[in-house]
Structure formats: structure tokens, C-alpha cells
Amino acid sequence: MDYDFDVAVIGAGPAGSTAAYLLNKSGFNVVIIDKSFFPRDKLCGGLITVKTLKFLERIYQDNEESLIKNDIINFSTNKFYFLNKKKKLEDGFTKIPTHFVERIIYDKHLLDKAIDSGVKIIYGEEVKKIDLETNKIVTSNGDTIHSKYIIGADGANSVVRKEFERKDLIDKNYWLSNLGFALETFVDKEKISIDKDTMYLFFGYIKIGYIWIFPNKEKAVIGAGGLLKNLDGNDLKDVISKFLLSYGVDKNTVEKCIKNIKGHPIPFGNFIRNPAHKNVVLIGDAAGFVNPITGEGIYYAHKSAELAAEAIIKDHKKQGILEEEYIKNINMFIIHELSKILKSRGLYFKFFNNYYLAKTLMYLMFRKINYV
Ligand SMILES: Cc1cc2nc3c(=O)[nH]c(=O)nc-3n(C[C@H](O)[C@H](O)[C@H](O)COP(=O)(O)OP(=O)(O)OC[C@H]3O[C@@H](n4cnc5c(N)ncnc54)[C@H](O)[C@@H]3O)c2cc1C
Numbered sequence: 001m002d003y004d005f006d007v008a009v010i011g012a013g014p015a016g017s018t019a020a021y022l023l024n025k026s027g028f029n030v031v032i033i034d035k036s037f038f039p040r041d042k043l044c045g046g047l048i049t050v051k052t053l054k055f056l057e058r059i060y061q062d063n064e065e066s067l068i069k070n071d072i073i074n075f076s077t078n079k080f081y082f083l084n085k086k087k088k089l090e091d092g093f094t095k096i097p098t099h100f101v102e103r104i105i106y107d108k109h110l111l112d113k114a115i116d117s118g119v120k121i122i123y124g125e126e127v128k129k130i131d132l133e134t135n136k137i138v139t140s141n142g143d144t145i146h147s148k149y150i151i152g153a154d155g156a157n158s159v160v161r162k163e164f165e166r167k168d169l170i171d172k173n174y175w176l177s178n179l180g181f182a183l184e185t186f187v188d189k190e191k192i193s194i195d196k197d198t199m200y201l202f203f204g205y206i207k208i209g210y211i212w213i214f215p216n217k218e219k220a221v222i223g224a225g226g227l228l229k230n231l232d233g234n235d236l237k238d239v240i241s242k243f244l245l246s247y248g249v250d251k252n253t254v255e256k257c258i259k260n261i262k263g264h265p266i267p268f269g270n271f272i273r274n275p276a277h278k279n280v281v282l283i284g285d286a287a288g289f290v291n292p293i294t295g296e297g298i299y300y301a302h303k304s305a306e307l308a309a310e311a312i313i314k315d316h317k318k319q320g321i322l323e324e325e326y327i328k329n330i331n332m333f334i335i336h337e338l339s340k341i342l343k344s345r346g347l348y349f350k351f352f353n354n355y356y357l358a359k360t361l362m363y364l365m366f367r368k369i370n371y372v
Pocket of ligand 1 (some may be wrong): 012296
């Protein structure tokens, strides 16, 4: 089939759904194409920070209370504990609770908002080819989609970004230099000797990265991640396995956890400074917008979607300014912040001991923000 739209968004994660929702509300005829059928899961710790909550409230009028009531937020806690191996670095109560979502629910919730507002969706078709000059998209079913604008919201393995690389608009080695990788599994809360309601971060196991335990209603999500160039997938499995044994998880359960383990790349400081070409832009993980210390990406997926939507709306009124507008927007609201964090990351992990790293993480994760 042949389709024509004003905007084609590739990927229905938090980035794609938000961009589609905002552009549709501004009168554009928008389609989202996703290779999965929804609800689909996405490997993620599901921690959403205060700034994400503020964003959801401002854009969708979803507040903390409604998100909890509708089971979009799975678990909330005020308790945190940061350690260097077994040594306590920081613990305490945060004034504002930290919330955890399950991505299978969270992403469907956001996609439903887009669909309810009138966005069209093509499920279960993978985008195979994309022409950055003519804006022609070809899917795995052989469908072709033409659109004035294309938004690449297709995550860390983005095919749209690979097309940028193929055309030398982005350097592939730059992307690989700060690419991260993370493994995640889960364990029954009763099987591990930790406080069941506390979120934990453990340093000292991974050179530039950390292990986390995030509490959910029924289970504890356990993950480990860091800079890919310093890691070996099997070593990371071994790190998790030894870690679980050291926290009293029995051998059989550890084996089960390792069997359930999944891995996924995560941008970890490889944010792209010029993720735009003519009428095509990259947002979210596809553009590498993830905090290079905490690994927080959900907020930046939402925010870059809003910035891309604003740039497209302006370009529609005054042709030919999309690249300039989008790059200006992301510089101001995303790149400036991520660059500062990346610059100091080496110091925190190598020299400042984990005490200052813990303080920085507290600031990055729990700080109160008035406007996002
Ligand atoms: C283990 C792990 C833990 C994490 N924990 C957290 C956390 O606790 N908090 C946090 O804020 N961030 C976390 N992150 C980061 C967060 O998951 C990402 O930053 C976020 O998902 C980015 O959203 P996105 O919409 O850009 O991409 P995604 O959520 O990856 O969505 C991309 C979508 O594109 C679709 N797609 C991909 N390729 C194609 C194609 N060719 N054709 C059609 N569709 C395609 C996919 O099916 C998917 O639906 C974590 C990441 C990892 C790996």
C-alpha cells in the first residue's frame, strides 16, 4: 500500500507517541509506524523522575494521583540507599517519592493518548528503508509512506540514525565511543535480603556504571549497566550473579534470574548535536538523549519530542528552518545539560570517590524542579 501523511513518526516509545500527539493536536496528519504490536515491553528500570511527572502533567494533564489510581505508576517510594559495594554512601527519605512504571503499561498509555487524539498507527511493520532526501519510507511489508516530515523515534538501534551515518551526517565511531549496555532481570522481593521498599544503587562493581535494584509491587527489578567499551556481556552476567548470591539469593533463584536476563544498548554520553537533516529529525534514544551518569532517558525522550514538534510547527509556517530550529532548541534544553554532566562523569567515577558520585546522583534523581 502507498500512504501519504504530513508527518511520519518511526517508533511508538515515549518519544514517538509524544511527538505524534503534539503534532496531531496542532493540525498535522500524523502516522506512527512501529515494528511491534502494542502493548509491547521495553527493557527499562522504569524510574520516572520529578521532571517527567511535571512533563506528563503539563502535556497530558496526567498528575501523580491519576497515574497511581490508573495503575500507570506501579510503585512509589521515598526511601533510597546508595552503596559502594557493601559500604553505605548515602541513605534517607526524599520529600517527593520516586515512582516506577512498567514500560508495557506506560508506553501503551501514551500511545493510546496519541491514537485517541487522531494519530494513525501502523503496527507490526519494521521500517527497512528511508530516503532522507525524498522522505520515502519502505516497511517490511513493502508498504511505502511519503510524508513532508519524518521523525526518527526508533530507539538506540535507530535505522533512521544509521541512514544519517551512511550519508556521513553523523560519525558512527562517535556513537560507539559512548554507547552503553545494560542487562536487567527480576527477583521475587522475598528472595533477596534487602529492604523491600527501598531503591538501591550500588557502585564499585562496574567501572563507569552501576547496579540498581528498583522495587515494584510484586518484584524487585535488578539491572547492571555501563559503558559498552569497558564491558563484556558475560562478565556483566557474572557480576549480577555474584551480586545476587552476596545478597542472600539462593543458587536456584540466581540461575532463574540469569536465564530471564535481557540486554539492551543505552546511549550513555553519545548524544548527537546535529540530529536533523532537511525535514528529518531524530529524537529520544535515536539521538542519544540519555543522562550520561544516571541513564535516565524517559524524560529526554519526551522533551526532545516536544522540541521537535515545536520546530516542525515553525518550519511549516516558514519553510526551510527545521534543522536550525530543532538544533537551537535541543542545545538550549538538552545538550547543554547533558554536556556538563558528561564532562564531569570521568572525574566522579575515577577520582571523586563514590561519595561525591552518590551526592550527584541524589541531585540528578531527586531534585525538585519548578519548570520543565
Ligand atoms: C536496561 C535499561 C534500563 C533503563 N532504565 C531507565 C529508567 O529507569 N528510567 C529512565 O528514564 N530511562 C531508563 N532507560 C532508558 C530508557 O529506556 C530510554 O531512554 C527510553 O526508552 C527512550 O525512549 P524512546 O521512545 O526514544 O525509544 P524506545 O522506548 O526504545 O522506543 C523505540 C520504538 O521504536 C520501535 N522501532 C525500533 N526500530 C524500528 C523500526 N525499524 N521500524 C519500526 N519501529 C521501530 C520499537 O519497537 C520501539 O517501540 C533504561 C534503558 C535500559 C536499556
